[in-house]
């Protein structure tokens with residue numbers, strides 16, 4: 001039987017300001033207890049950019065005035081036929097004040113103090129490319145939520 005794989009399109013937004021990045025402590029659900037970027041599912045009838053803006057607003061009450069797509073992260077989990085296709089965006093141009101919601105507790109981090117030990121294990125691998133302003137595509141094969149069996153990062157535009 002041909003193996004069926006499906007793709008679930010998700011968004012991930014990193015808000016930056018000089019020397020800092022905004023992360024959210026996930027209070028429930030997928031990635032609970034870790035510092036995450038902001039994002040989630042793409043609903044029917046909305047574009048990926050619209051979904052990214054909506055999730056940022058819902059999760060920490062910030063309005064992204066512009067978003068720059070900086071990468072695509074594909075995640076596969078052993079034993080799960082669904083691939084997560086994560087479209088990664090950054091923005092320096094937001095309105096509002098980061099506000100805690102039922103989903104997320106936002107906090108600014110100096111870029112030399114990013115709490116990788118309390119983040120998804122893939123982040124320490126691709127964050128440096130984001131911070132350099134490179135564009136890249138990446139693939140991660142996870143076993144469970146803590147172990148990366150294989151990964152590949154292709155930098156598209158080196159900065």
Ligand SMILES: CSc1nc2ncnc(N)c2[nH]1
Pocket residue numbers: 012031035036037038075084120122123
């Ligand atoms: C499914 S793997 C994953 N890595 C992540 N890094 C940062 N924020 C997320 N929401 C992430 N999900």
